[in-house]
Amino acid sequence: MELRHLRYFLAVAEERHFGRAAARLHMAQPPLSQQIRHLETELGVVLLTRSTRRVELTEAGAAYLERVRAVLAAVDDAGEVARRVAAGLQGRLSVGCVGSATYSLLPAMARRLREELPGVEVAFRGEMLGAQQVAALQSRDIDLALLRPPVGDPGIRVRTLRSDALIVALPDGHRLTARKRLSVTDLRDEDFVAHAARDSAMYGVVRRLCGRAGFEPRVRHEVMETSTLVTFVAAGLGLAIVPEPVAQLGVPGTIYRPLAGAGARIDLAVAVRADDESPVIEQATRVLFQVAASPLTSGPPQERLTGGEASAGRGVIIRRSPR
Structure with a gap:
């Protein structure tokens, strides 16, 4: 699992649509769908239910989304802190x-x-x-x-x-x-x-x-x-x-x-x-x-x-x- 997998999942979970999520991530839809399936396989749980029109979070997916947001926010914050320290601002x-x-x-x-x-x-x-x-x-x-x-x-x-x-x-x-x-x-x-x-x-x-x-x-x-x-x-x-x-x-x-x-x-x-x-x-x-x-x-x-x-x-x- 890599941070990009978490960002892929976050985009799909927020957009509730693979096409819109792919556009947001500036990538094609098929590779995005494939990466999400790899993530689910690695976790051993189904995170999303898919239909032709909409994507919904499972109960496990909703719980995972909450933690993913916290992890990505912490990663972004860590990067900002590192940049501020390197610039002598912190x-x-x-x-x-x-x-x-x-x-x-x-x-x-x-x-x-x-x-x-x-x-x-x-x-x-x-x-x-x-x-x-x-x-x-x-x-x-x-x-x-x-x-x-x-x-x-x-x-x-x-x-x-x-x-x-x-x-x-x-x-x-x-x-x-x-x-x-x-x-x-x-x-x-x-x-x-x-x-x-x-x-x-x-x-x-x-x-x-x-x-x-x-x-x-x-x-x-x-x-x-x-x-x-x-x-x-x-x-x-x-x-x-x-x-x-x-x-x-x-x-x-x-x-x-x-x-x-x-x-x-x-x-x-x-x-x-x-x-x-x-x-x-x-x-x-x-x-x-x-x-x-x-x-x-x-x-x-x-x-x-x-x-x-x-x-x-x-x-x-x-x-x-x-x-």
Whole structure:
């Protein structure tokens, strides 16, 4: 028995006429009649009663028709699912986000993915430092990472998504808030709050910037999460150099100023496993680049920063990276 036999039977059962069924199937009537007789012989039951004018279903044929419809519908559905998965329109995806992307890019990305890829089940893990994301990619706990380069593992493929300006986060009332723009040299005698040295690309960026300015940053507190970092700044425990989108977190008591000078930028990149050719990842990456190019996700306006106001981030429910 083959699927074509079931489709032949379905056509005859619905048309109640061999001639009309043959026309519907684009075949001659004699071969169709022969195939139906072969099906009945294989099953060992009579499915149809035939007359010169009409074909009727036997009781066994009516029961068989119900199951045939279900089988063919399931086969068609399986084919559609396979095509959607192959096109990257259905499946599962786990995305990790560095802190600044969690608050600036994740909300818009989540909305766009729901709109364009409703058949893809997406899980987000926010506030993951770069080293954590690389480890999660290697262990296949996540499929796509939004992180700050560099990534030293050749098994991870990295594409630059955008370049973010660096800014200085200051406690409200700090003497440096009187300035509209700061240089790294202005921060020489200040206490710093920074992301953990072992896991964060930003820690290395801060050290390099300060080293070029001729001093070692006095890091008083190392934290794992961007929200904690900004909260520590607001509490007066130090200042921080952060990517511009961090201002969208909107923690009260924190003021932001642009950072002047060469090298005061940092890339945001998309990272995936080099051997992973999942169509879902390809579709999600396409959507992500579209979202990143939108003015609404490219960071707060400079005049807002120089005016001393932090832009509030949109609300989004995320799952914290487990410690």
